[in-house]
Amino acid sequence: xxxxxxxxxxxxxxxxxxxxxxxxxxxxxTYSFSNTLTVDVPSFVQLSELKVxxxxxxxxxxxxxxxxxxxxxxxxxxxxxxxxxGNWTLKLLYKRCVTERLEVINYTVSTNCxxxxxxxxxxxxxxxxxxxxxxxxxxxLRVLQAYAVGNPEAFKTLGFALxxxxxxxxxxxxLKGKR
Amino acid sequence: xxxxxxVFRVVLKERYKSPTLELIVPAMIAGNVMIPAFLIRGGFQPxxxxxxxxxxxxxxxxxAIALALRNVIFVTGEHIYQGFVSSYLTMPVSRTxxxxxxxxxxxxxxxxxxxxxxxxxxxxxxxxxxxSSSMLIVFSAGYLFSTGVIxxxxxxxxxxxxxxxxxxFLLSAILVGGGVGExxxxxxxxxNFLPLVSWTNPYVIAVAETxxxxxxxxxxxxxxxxxxxxxxxxxxxLYVITLLYFRGMDL
Numbered sequence: 263x264x265x266x267x268x269x270x271x272x273x274x275x276x277x278x279x280x281x282x283x284x285x286x287x288x289x290x291x292t293y294s295f296s297n298t299l300t301v302d303v304p305s306f307v308q309l310s311e312l313k314v315x316x317x318x319x320x321x322x323x324x325x326x327x328x329x330x331x332x333x334x335x336x337x338x339x340x341x342x343x344x345x346x347x348g349n350w351t352l353k354l355l356y357k358r359c360v361t362e363r364l365e366v367i368n369y370t371v372s373t374n375c376x377x378x379x380x381x382x383x384x385x386x387x388x389x390x391x392x393x394x395x396x397x398x399x400x401x402x403l404r405v406l407q408a409y410a411v412g413n414p415e416a417f418k419t420l421g422f423a424l425x426x427x428x429x430x431x432x433x434x435x436x437l438k439g440k441r
Numbered sequence: 442x443x444x445x446x447x448v449f450r451v452v453l454k455e456r457y458k459s460p461t462l463e464l465i466v467p468a469m470i471a472g473n474v475m476i477p478a479f480l481i482r483g484g485f486q487p488x489x490x491x492x493x494x495x496x497x498x499x500x501x502x503x504x505a506i507a508l509a510l511r512n513v514i515f516v517t518g519e520h521i522y523q524g525f526v527s528s529y530l531t532m533p534v535s536r537t538x539x540x541x542x543x544x545x546x547x548x549x550x551x552x553x554x555x556x557x558x559x560x561x562x563x564x565x566x567x568x569x570x571x572x573s574s575s576m577l578i579v580f581s582a583g584y585l586f587s588t589g590v591i592x593x594x595x596x597x598x599x600x601x602x603x604x605x606x607x608x609x610f611l612l613s614a615i616l617v618g619g620g621v622g623e624x625x626x627x628x629x630x631x632x633n634f635l636p637l638v639s640w641t642n643p644y645v646i647a648v649a650e651t652x653x654x655x656x657x658x659x660x661x662x663x664x665x666x667x668x669x670x671x672x673x674x675x676x677x678x679l680y681v682i683t684l685l686y687f688r689g690m691d692l
Contacts, residue, residue: 268463276467283474291484302485305567306477347567405481410474412567 264439267432270424277421283410293401298353301403305347305412313402314352315340323399326353339399347412354399363388444533445542452529452539453546456512462554465508469555472500473562480568487572488651494576495644502580505555509588512547514604518595527692536688544680548588552581572651579643579665582672586640587612589679596683596690620645632660639668640675 293299303310316323316339323339330348343350362385369382411417476493483489496502520526529539559577563569591608598604619641626635627649639646643665650661 265459265462268459269466272463272467273470276470279467279471280474285478285481289481291482293484302570304477304480304485307481307485403484408477408481410477411562411565413565417565 263435264432267428267430267435269428270431271428274421274424274426274428277417277424279421280410281414281417281421285405285408285410289405291403293403294398295352295401296354296398298351299399299401301345301350301352301401303345303347303350306410307345307347307405307408309406310345310408311404311406312343312345312350313340313404314343314399315402316397316399323354323397325399327351328353352401354397361388362386445538448529448532448534448539449542449546451532452542453550456516456546457550461508465504465551466554466558468504469501469558470562472504473559473566475499476563476568477566486651488648490568490570490572491576491644491647491651494573494580495648496580496583501555501559502584505551506584506587508551509548509584510591510605510608512551513588513591514595514601514608517543517547518601518604521596522599522601524692530692537684540684540687544592548585548592552584556581575665576647579647579669582669582676583643585676586672586679589676589683592683593679593686596686615641617642632664635661636664636667639664640671641668643668643672 293301301312314325324336325339325341326334326336327343328334328351330346330350364383365386366381366383369380371378371380475498476490479493479498480489483492493499494502496506520529526539530536534542556577560569563573587608590612591604594604594608594611598607619638622638623635623642623645626632626638627645635646646661646665646668650665
């Protein structure tokens, strides 16, 4: 009886201790990906942000985010996502590249007596669309707050209850042994 | 049957006197904070999880091994050295069943305590996935092999200091030497010999597999499985040798 009480007390105190642990130091982790990134956010992570960006300046990247509950939406990079626990999939699916092409055109100048045709080089902007991304995106993950267990409040209650039960069991055993 | 149970109760009570479980179980529960810490540092990638399950990093595994080491060397071993075991054998049990009882309470109970705590904790933290459960299996196989070595040295050497030093040096040599060898094979891309040495230190292969999944394409999983099987077979063999030795031993 007394050994059970002290064991319950020890487990309860350990539960209380582990439910009070928080990882609140912001720490960033960098992923580099070119088509798909899967981030499996465990349930003990309360708040984390993911900043997705690309370094190229002349390319506009888009990312399709598939949330754990199946919703998906497309947003233009750079984007900051707030992740909740679950399995997130990011697909880098589209790039729009604006380049400039040089083109020689015939250019006619009308004067008073005659028309003079010359050639001129002009810059034509050209938009290149591609459904397959060949660029690398960087995703920076920052865990803003995390606990050691998924549901710390329930764990705290359980730890408190076990501690109380352990003390009561130990006292009951002690009194029974004394009598 | 009931007399066997009574003897088992005596054996169990001797190993788990009052402050033993009260110290080990909270240490195992609280030691789990290393797992989320490594997982956050590793950006929720599987190798963070695998790294946190390496013995000596993981406090719970170290506590389980420490409890088994103490049980084998300083309880069962003490009876062998001092000759107290003959008084147990005057009770209505055979040598084989006494050995099995000692084995169950020395080795199996710490392992089951560890596995129960880990399963509950990983389930509550939401990280009970194929990676963590296979690391639990890898640890269990290595644990059974290590305790087999400790059992055999305890029964053969009949001295606590000698058996502690011999088993620790032997296990460290296997773990470190095998790990270095596997690392050499991995960086020289010589994967054909890897299944032969993977039983010495499966953690190197597990880390390599999860750190660079695109490089190996799961080719190391078979080496890991074979290593775990070899560990289990060697552990069982060591226990059988110890049992045979114990049955023919002069007390």
